[in-house]
């Protein structure tokens with residue numbers, strides 16, 4: 001900073017063009033502390049904000065089994081309707097135009113929303129613009145959507161991503177679908193929120209940063225040079241564009257990238273309705289429940305849902321019954337014999353925890369330089385049980401997001417099931433749930449301590465049904481208001 005000031009004084013004395021560029025270069029490399037702080041966050045000026053009465057709050061409406069009619073009355077994803085509120089600055093009642101979002105069937109809770117970053121329609125649209133804009137990259141060529149493309153399952157369908165200057169990264173890009181439900185972000189969980197995650201790529205030299213100067217300071221400067229952005233940030237945040245506001249807007253956008261209403265979700269609902277009608281019974285969808293929703297999909301000409309299951313609008317009833325029976329069997333395998341639900345649980349099919357399946361292990365050893373969750377744990381909190389452990393991904397939309405696993409090493413669902421069928425890849429850190437405890441105990445009694453993978457012993461038909469069940473988790477496409485650039 002002292003250097004900058006001295007050279008500014010020198011420049012004032014001589015005032016040559018060369019001096020001006022020199023100061024600019026110095027600024028870019030090392031912004032002054034005050035300028036840097038202002039580019040990171042600013043306290044909002046309420047007079048710049050969109051007036052309270054014109055703000056459009058977003059209300060996420062989840063299907064509540066006790067009063068499903070509220071959700072059922074919403075015909076689309078995005079519904080504009082009046083909301084009664086009290087203006088906090090005047091204490092007066094106002095009626096505003098809000099947006100009621102119909103959270104897709106199968107998502108029985110709304111993603112949690114940080115108190116400091118409420119959802120508004122204007123903020124979502126600003127976040128969407130930033131998400132698709134390469135302006136966050138140093139060469140103006142890479143956007144979030146380059147690697148998380150709505151047309152490619154909000155991922156890039158590459159083994160590992162290609163970033164700025166065509167550089168290859170080391171990880172498979174996870175999908176943004178339903179990422180608002182993740183308790184931690186990244187394969188190793190190193191970001192605690194979508195807002196924190198969004199600050200990574202612009203300063204990552206293999207993703208969006210050219211390695212020169214302070215990446216975020218420069219990105220904010222580029223955005224501040226666009227009058228439309230300056231206007232939007234003032235209206236939405238009451239500040240100039242800042243890193244804090246950019247991260248918030250992108251986080252809010254991602255929270256609305258919601259997918260559900262798969263055939264599996266529809267059959268779960270059909271089952272609940274049947275059990276209620278019968279006055280009791282097992283809460284487990286059967287072949288008849290699947291057949292019912294498949295017939296409904298045929299009647300509704302829902303080609304998207306049908307094609308995921310190798311069906312079409314003109315499929316023969318016999319074929320439909322056969323698919324329904326396979327789905328029921330696949331579901332049963334998923335929750336029982338194949339033990340998938342011991343990690344892939346809940347509405348988004350993840351326990352939000354970290355496990356070592358041996359993806360990255362070779363010949364019984366952990367050979368990858370990446371240590372998974374262990375690598376992200378702070379010094380003083382390292383847990384050897386987490387070497388090579390990665391976050392359990394959700395299992396919706398798998399047909400759009402191949403290849404699979406943190407390194408993109410499994411190219412098909414068949415290959416994934418084969419991995420599980422052999423008990424994962426042997427290595428000293430294999431997750432407890434992947435191991436055969438009985439055989440390990442027997443080995444210990446015989447004086448041998450060993451990690452023994454648990455084989456699933458699935459037959460070829462069982463593998464097919466299990467895969468079909470995963471295909472049945474393919475949901476409706478994300479609403480175009482969110483997914484279209």
Ligand code: HEC
Pocket residue numbers: 131136142143144145146147148161162163164169171172173174175176179182184185186187188194197198199201202206207208250254
């Ligand atoms: C060059 C490709 C690339 C770009 C550009 C990129 N990402 Fe990613 N993204 C990845 C990869 C690869 C990962 C996984 C990295 C890891 O876990 O270490 C990832 C992880 C994520 C995750 C975590 C998802 C999860 O399930 O853990 C989110 C959310 C995300 N990115 C959003 C964004 C946003 C928002 C932007 C723009 C600011 C962006 N990404 C830019 C490739 C990219």
Ligand code: HEC
Pocket residue numbers: 334338339340341342343344354355356357359389390391392393394395398401403404405406407413416417420431433434466
């Ligand atoms: C011990 C916990 C655990 C069990 C049991 C488990 N999974 Fe996984 N699953 C994971 C983790 C962790 C990953 C990511 C691993 C990695 O990338 O290293 C994963 C990844 C996947 C993926 C890839 C998804 C993607 O987007 O890359 C699929 C598909 C999958 N599992 C399906 C299944 C099926 C089917 C079963 C049952 C046969 C199953 N899982 C059992 C934890 C588990």
